[in-house]
Amino acid sequence: MNDLDMTSRPSDPANSVTNEVEDQHDQESSHISSPIDELRRLCFHGQPEYVLLYEDHLLRHTPTDAIRQLGRGCAPGLRVQFQLAIGPYVANQITLAFVIRQDGQEFRLATVGIPLSNAKLTSKLFDTRTTIDLLDNMLRNTSQESNSSTEFPESSNNSELPDEHFLEHTSPGVVHLQLTTTQIGHAIRKSSDLWQSECLSDTQNAIMQTINDLIDRVEKKSSHVTWSFLLPAPSHWPDHWEFEFNMKDDSCNPFSVFLGGAQNITQLDHTTVDVDSADRPLKPVGPCFTFTDVHHYVTTHIVSLFDAIAMENILSRMRNDITFHTCIIPFPNSLWSPAPDDFTRYGVTADNEPISFLVVHKPTKHSHLLMPNVDERVTLYLDVRQDLHKSPDVDRTPATIKRIAEFIYGQCCAFARHSQVRVAQLRQEHMNSSAKHRSTNVYDDSGKAEPIAEEDLLEDFDEGEALDLAFTQKVVPFLVDYIGCDSIPANILSRYPEASNEELRKYTADVLALDFYPRSDAPIFMERIYQWVKNQRSPPNLVPKSDVGFPFHGRRISQPFGVSTSAVFFKVDRPKQPKWPGSFEAPYIKIHLKDHPAVVSFKGNTDETLALTYNVETEHLIRTIVQVAQRNTTERVAIRAISDCAGLASKSPTYALFQHFFAFQQFPREHMRDLFECFPGVARTYEARRFSQDLTPQLENIRQSRAGVVFLIGYAGTGKTNACCQILVAAQDGGYIPDAGWHNEWNSDRTLSPITMLPPLDPAVQHELDQLDVVPTLRPRETTASKTSACVKISGNVAVAFDPPKGFRPYQVEDISRQKEISNAVLFIAAQNNQADDALARLSAPPFSRDTLRAYSYSLELDNIFRTEPVPPNCLPQPASLSPSSLKLFSTSVNAKENSRHQKRGPATDPRSWSNLAVAFAQKDPEKWSAILEARAVRNEDVIAWQMKKTGAMAEARKLLDVVLKRHQVILVTAVVAAEIANHHPTWSPILVLVDEAGRIPEGLALVPLTKWPGIPCIFSGDPHQFPPVDPTQHQDFAFEQDDDFFEFRPFFNQVGTSLLQRVDAMGSMDLLLYRNHHSEGTCIDFVAQRLFPGKMTVVKRSGSEQADRALQWWRQYLPNTTSTQILIDLKSKEQMKGKSFVNPTEAEFAAHLAVYMINSLKLPRYEDLVNNASTNVPLSFEYLTLTRHVLNASASDMCLKIVLSNPSAICAFKNAATATLAMAPMTASTLRRIVTHPRATS
DSSP states (O other): OOOOOOOOOOOHHHHHHHHHHHHHHHHHOOOOOOHHHHHHHHHOOOOOOOOOOOOOOOOOOOOOGGGGOOOOOOOBOOOEEEEEEEOOOOEEEEEEEEEEEEEEEEEEEEEEEOOOOOOOEEEOOOOOOOOOOGGGHHHHHHHHHHHHSSSSSOOGGGGGGHHHHHHSSSOOOOEEEEEOOSSSSSOOOOGGGGGSSSSSOOHHHHHHHHHHHHHHHTHHHHHEEEEEEEEESSSOOSOOOEEEEEEEOOOOOTTTHHHHSSSEEEEOGGGGOOOOTTTSSSSOOOOEEEEEOSSEEEEEEOOSSSSSHHHEEEEEOTTTTEEEEEEEEOOOOOOSSSOOOOTTTOOOOOOSSOOSEEEEEEOTTTTGGGGGOTTOEEEEOOOOEEEEEEOGGOOOOHHHHHHHHHHHHHHHHHHHHHHHHHHHHHHHHHHHHHHSOOOOOBTTSSSSOOOOOOOHHHTOOOHHHHHHHHHHHHHHHHHHHSSSOOOOOHHHHOTTTTTOOOHHHHHHHHGGGGGOOSSSSSSHHHHHHHHHHHHSSOOOOOOBBBBEEEEEEEEEOOOOOOSOOOOOOEEEEOOOOOOOTSSSSSEEEEEEETTTTEEEEEEOOOOOEEOOOHHHHHHHHHHHHHHHOOHHHHHEEEEEHHHHHHOOOOOOOHHHHHHHHOTTTTSSOOOOHHHHHHHHHHHSSSGGGGTTTHHHHHGGGGGOOSSSSSEEEEESSHHHHHHHHHHHHHHTTTTTTTTOOOGGGGTTTOOOOOOOOOOOOOTHHHHHTTTTTSBBBOOOOSSSSGGGGGGEEEETEEEEEEEEOOOOOOOOEEGGGGGGOOOOOEOOOOSHHHHHHHHHHHSSSSOOOOOEOOOHHHHHHHHHHTTTOOOOOOOOOOOTTTTHHHHHHHHHHHHHHHHHHHHTTSSOOOTTHHHHHHHHHHHTTTTHHHHHHHHHTTTOOOOHHHHHHHHHHHHHHHHHHHHTTTTOEEEEOOOHHHHHHHHOOOOOOEEEEOOOOOGGSBBHHTTTTHHHHTTTTTEEOOOTTTOOOOOTTTTEEEEEETEEEEEEESSSSSSEEEEEEEEHHHHHHHEEEEEEOOOOOOOOOHHHIIISSTTTTTEEOOOOOOHHHHOOOOOOOOOOOOOOSSOEEEEEOOOOOEETTEEEEHHHHHHHHHHHHHHHHOOOOOOHHHHTTTOOOOOOOOOOOOOOTTTTTTTTHHHHHHHHHHEEEEEEEEOTTTOOOOOOOOOHHHHHHHHTTTTOOOO
């Protein structure tokens, strides 16, 4: 039996402990003093610890009073965590048994049984010994160690220490169990044959007292209180141990398979593993068993962040001269990115200071109780292999030798000055010590002690020896880096024949140290150093070859502003290169990316972070990495987003590392079906006549995407929504959306058969096929996919085949026997426009006849369930009887248009809305949904009855919406409503997601569908050129110090001001582009085509009006290159608050005067004529004024006024003649009024 291997720890007074806590934050950002200090900073305080501490490294947490009797405990081992979240459970009993099995014998330390009714138990830190007999010797061994410790004596009264510092003085080598209870009655039953003996040791009595203390507290039925007790455990690891987890289930239920029986986790036998040759674990989390259901949630985690191998790697590989600085990471509102699976490679870095954060984990309603405080720590690894590239100093040129010699000379002079200062300090310390301990004193006649002479106090102080020692201590570690491996003196080689090169160089530095003291003249000393450097052979490599990746340490931080509160954020420190000797040119470090042939070279520096060495090799490499044509467009977009979010420059080393180590693992990249092959119906031309010629060639690029995500960009009026609907219908008709979802890498072993398609249930499909441009021909169906040259489709009882588009390949999907019934239901949430209305109508009509459901915002749908009458539209009041006829006509036209739009705007007026279909569904079963129908009947009639029934009815309404929602599986959504549906209905999942209007939302919000339903194929559709994303995290940025009324909105960082489709477009990673416009009206489309989409959008058919053409003609008299009648006004003047918004009165005043001038000059037709399409032959006036930013400024207003008054038809030429923009510089309202309202200017 081995003795306990304990290491004493400092036990300073309370103020020293307090100082340690206060200085913890400063230590985190400073240089790492030792691996142990850094390891201790990875621990939690009073929360479940996720770090395996090794040997004598201690851990803080809160013990109970009973544990204080145990004194100093033992070192911890594996930490076991078990949680039962609050909720009803199908199992009626849980049993935790701590078992030791050694040499065929079994020892049960304790067995705890808990009824599963609103209880949560957390057990941590389980460490065992070969037998429990060692517990008897624990107090005795601990006492001996404490008594023999003189350097760090233990506190005389541990009870005086607070709980958070108690374990600084008593080792926490214990089993830590936490139990959370509510006021509902619970009981804990303990049973152990070992403890039933009447002859118990002191340790066993303490254990029993601890458990009894816990049980006494539990039986008091305190509300929502977490208790804990700790069981001491010995320090050394056993050869084998097991943790047994049993859940007793007396009832017969479908969950018995999971809950019944025992689950054993066996520890790795680390004593037989070669640490240097063993592979480091790729993921930190150990075995995890999870059972979840709508009403039941049980999860078991056996957690060990570092096993023994990983811990040995940390202790042996970490060097004190490596400094870690801040680094950062990706999108908000996401789970693990990348997902923590066996193939994950961790590695994240950032330049300068970070401005975004890494989302590591998102707690659920069940797991939030386990989330630690903000001092949580995390460690990631960059799995690379680094070795020496080449240092310029290796060439040993005369210039290099001279530079090194000059540096050594300067450092030796500095060391000499420091040594002299140190000797003076030692001299004074020796004098004080001699005076204090002098045994004999000389007294004068008055009885006073005579002062002792200084030479007497220093009689045994050797100043020369002290100077040599102080200088040697400084210069020896410095010289080691410059002594060549082949320049070791022969006497040292013979004296230490078994020493390593590093040891030999250290011995040599000890011998040569005093020769480098600058005692002679400077030129002579400098020449001697030059000759010494010149004679060195084979200088040591500064970077040894190693397969150990860089560790990235970080800590949990508080919630960033403007981000979902359900996420957990970490601030991660990026490592710098090791400190090179000051005289050396840092060599290149080759970073070999594992599992990839690429090599990235960095140049290490002392004061700078990783800097890319721009030579021919690396420049070509980075260009290749950045511009590589990957099929996984999602990964490319994510990489660019992360680099922008963290402020990374293009072609930075971090960009190259992100390219290979930060892949979105939510989307399986292997064995994923080609999306173009999954939607063969998309290759068919549109049913609508205007899309019959252009869609097929545009869809060719969709074949490049294999990641389960498609980016579709469509310019204004090109039919983005219609394209999504067509893809949706084609996917369902083609039989490629079984209920099981996509064929992914977890099903890669499934045998694939030739393509077969489920027959559409609609008999009109054959008629629809007859109308296609690609005429189907009847042929026998091939049985082998390799021989199939056409896509086979079954329609009714007739087998047909049609030729695929150019470049189309035969493909395979699951056999029809493996597919479930195709969903004929569509959940449709799109922008409220005519295109969405047309698409919805087409989906509901033959030949598709889809069961369509249109969803609006969740609050509107929930409210509409209880409305019997729709909310009336907001109409303009009718003008007075004496008002002009044009005003009456204008009011009538606006109200008619508003009524028409209102019919399609809300759920109340839409018969296919979610809430209306839910009401119809409830009316079919009035007994089940009586609460909703009764509340709906009394809402408008009895306010008091409505308030009494409202709470229960709202809960029933949510259930009703959930029932109706689960009847639909394909969803066309906006990202905001997708988030609402996913939050309110977490158990529902679609099988295909199409995100419309994805260009108007920030990047993080666009990823909501991907994080809510990971692995589901998703199509993003939108236009990144029309409007910037609506940024919810903008802040006011005041531009002028003395003008508080003027400000601009600017985002906190670039990512929130960038839409996902903007990123895709900039990266050239879009899969599908719609560029032909079919909805052109007036000259506005000319402005859009040439201003917003220059050279990109094609107008198929331009339609205009006589009045717009006349206005354009009139405008071209002044700006010949203008393309439309659009006028953009930009006046920089003070903003004024109006309600919750800001307005610019100067800009409004100028626009009003401009309108009056245009009416007088252009002679615009009457509104009645425009409405009635009457012919207007109005002569055009040719007087107009263009005020430019170059003429109107704060100092030139008088000059501008003179120009205007001298020439009514003057044109101040705009610098950019290609745009029809009326721009104003800052000017006062009075000056503007003088210009615009002058009689000569407004004639």
